[in-house]
Amino acid sequence: MFALLRAAVPLFVAMVTGMVGSLVVTSVLGKHDTVTLAAFAVMTAVLNPATAAVQGALRGLGPFVAPHREEPAAAVPIVRDARWLSLATGAVGALAVLCVPLLAEAAGVPAEAVRELGLLPYFLAASVMVFASTGGTSTILIALGRNSHVLWPSLTAAVLLSVLAAVLVPSLGLTGVGLAWLTSGTAAAIVSIFNLRRAFGRAIGQARPRMGEIVRLARVSIPLAATVLIKFGVLGVVTFAASTTSTRDTAAHAVLTTLTGIMLVAAVAVAQAAVPDVARARDAAEARRAARTATLLAMMGAGAGALLLLVFGAQIMTGFSDDQAVRERVLALLPLMLLSSLFDAAQAVKGTGLTALKRSSASLRYFAIGYGLLVLAAVPVARTWGIAGLWVAMAMANGLLVVLQGLGFHRHSAKVGAADQEGPGSDVASRQTRKV
Structure with a gap:
């Protein structure tokens, strides 16, 4: 660790x-x-x-x-x-x-x-x-x-x-x-x-x-880029849904979104640092151990941020808004935002682990499911339950991603060590293994 x-x-x-x-x-x-x-x-x-x-x-x-x-x-x-x-x-x-x-x-x-x-x-x-x-x-x-x-x-x-x-x-x-x-x-x-x-x-x-090698790189890289675009796009729809509530709720949502981004920095850093450990793993146990360590460390970092916000939230909010009503709304929704962020931190590590296994396309599918449901629910939820409902929906979507990414990583990591890793050409070896 x-x-x-x-x-x-x-x-x-x-x-x-x-x-x-x-x-x-x-x-x-x-x-x-x-x-x-x-x-x-x-x-x-x-x-x-x-x-x-x-x-x-x-x-x-x-x-x-x-x-x-x-x-x-x-x-x-x-x-x-x-x-x-x-x-x-x-x-x-x-x-x-x-x-x-x-x-x-x-x-x-x-x-x-x-x-x-x-x-x-x-x-x-x-x-x-x-x-x-x-x-x-x-x-x-x-x-x-x-x-x-x-x-x-x-x-x-x-x-x-x-x-x-x-x-x-x-x-x-x-x-x-x-x-x-x-x-x-x-x-x-x-x-x-x-x-x-x-x-x-x-x-x-x-x-x-070398077009063949570039295509092999793209099979991992492009789905990862698409995952990023899906997340940005869906969060944009969620922000639009929040803007249909009230001015103060929209401002509160903007503050909560900013705090979420800050909280996730540590998790993203840990996830990137763990990529070489997972990619170089000799067997499934080693890959899973590296992923567990990264997840634990990411959750500790997100948890430290959550504790800081819970203890000093009122003081921190003064730096984001002069409107007392907005600050109170943010503080009321803080537990939901923290829950969503903790789930997001955990799924980010598992998703990056899938990239380390050259299975970013699997992570893209999971994001399409989790955030696809969120984009369908965003506007109806906002109209019915306001931004509180939106943050519940986001927490549920991220929680679903934790499950999907975790199960996906467990399944794909089982193949580690089953075939020789040959850099960009390892896809050929993995296909041969699947045929056997």
Whole structure:
């Protein structure tokens, strides 16, 4: 457990650092102009899921690289293939970002907010491509056991983004945000590539795409990206359902959603840190032991956050809203949010474990079931039982996912050790095993 904790801490700090940079940008824009902040909110509604989907796809590379930790040179062809896949998914994400002004107009966003976007979509689309050009460097470093190296690109990006946003926004508005975002992302990419070169002891270079190997990587990576999009999409529907209740309930829901995201950071860090342990497991018992340890550690982290909120919730709420009624509503719903978050933390670890077993498509199916039911129930539940009913529904959906992901991991982990792991080609071996 302590080894996993040491591996997870740098990832946790890197995630928190990244969140700080985004919060600074939001704060600077809020003080600059309300319309500018509203336009940025419209942009992030597409940017966040697009970036998360690209990042999710890159996380699918971990189980292919982890078996080569003792001999990194053997993973070089995989890393080269990963770059082609990364650029392809990045191009899709960048295109979605470029389409934000058109989507905003079609959705009825006020014209002044759309005009305020200016050059921002172009800068942010370029930043998505810069991120994609690294080819999942963070995931590769984690798979190679270089977790501490993941912190430095995140720290570089956060510091530059915070400083440049504070300097550029007052005179350039959202164009300043775009410049700051692209500059900080480029600097982070340079640091990432330097760390990757150190890990391999040589330049990676690039080769012609091997379509068969890229497809094998995509079979794990693309379902993971789709899972991220499903979650973002369904939570967006839930937010819409919450907005049909009352203004104060909608504000309370926004605060609860923010707190949920903060609580899940530790669980996501632990889940990522555990991927190499599960991917390198020699048999089912070892894979399950690694998953149990990760789940326990993730639940401890989420539980610590829950305890903090239960004890100091009233004081913490003052930082989120000046409206006493909103604060009281949040505190009343806090137990439901904490229950939902604990379930979410547990299922995240099991789902990431399935990715480590190269079975992210199974996790995608489970998400389609659990969150499919949630999206069908969201609006009727909100109209009948308000946001309290919505948080009960979310807790039930996450609880169902704990069961589905847990059973799925148990079933698929039984095959660990039944066939030789051959990196990207292990799918062939597993098919042969199933035929036998």
